[in-house]
Amino acid sequence: MRVKPLRRHGMTVLVSLIPxxxxxxxxxxxxxxxxxxxxxNLCTAPADDPLRVAAVHFCTGYLVGAYHYHESIYSGPGSQPLVCPPNPKPTRQQAITNFVSWAKAHPEYNQDRPVDAMFRYMIEKWPCQR
Structure with a gap:
């Protein structure tokens, strides 16, 4: 990040150039x-963003819904789930925070469907023993 001084009315103001x-x-x-x-973007909405509450709730609902769908599909006898979280499972907020950190560290998946990136992360983090 570059910081550039800007002079206005005799005062120096620092302007951040952030991606x-x-x-x-x-x-x-x-x-x-x-x-x-x-x-x-939704999961990390700034605290002062007018859409923050809706964004964070959407993020949570999307990720929890996708995971619950996975649990439902692989709940039957003889099923082989894609991911096997530890017992006890991380909290919802821990799991979301960890996924967001992983996604930020893997910008190569930014244009992938979010559900694909989510399961890529979970398979990497919690692979099932086959």
């Missing part, structure tokens, strides 16, 4: 969740 992907506010387009970056 747009981390500084931008949530947009209504992010709620389409077409790719991982849009979902991460």
């Amino acid at each position: 747009v992907s981390y500084a931008s506010a949530v947009t209504e387009q992010d709620f389409l969740a077409r790719n991982t970056q849009e979902l991460i």
Whole structure:
């Protein structure tokens, strides 16, 4: 990050030049969740963003819903789940925070569908013993 001094009316003001992907506010387009970056934007909405409450709830609902669907599909006898979380499972917030950190560390998946990135993360983190 570069910091550049700016002089106005005899005062020095510091202006931060932050990449747009981390500084931008949530947009209504992010709620389409077409790719991982849009979902991460929702999950990390700044505290002062007017859409923060809706964004964080959408993020949580999306991720929990996708995981519950996985649990439902692989709940029958003889099923082989894609992921096997530890017992006890991490809290919902821990799991979301860890996924967001992983996604930020793997920008190569920013344009993938969020559910694909989520399961890529979980398979890497909690693989099942076969």
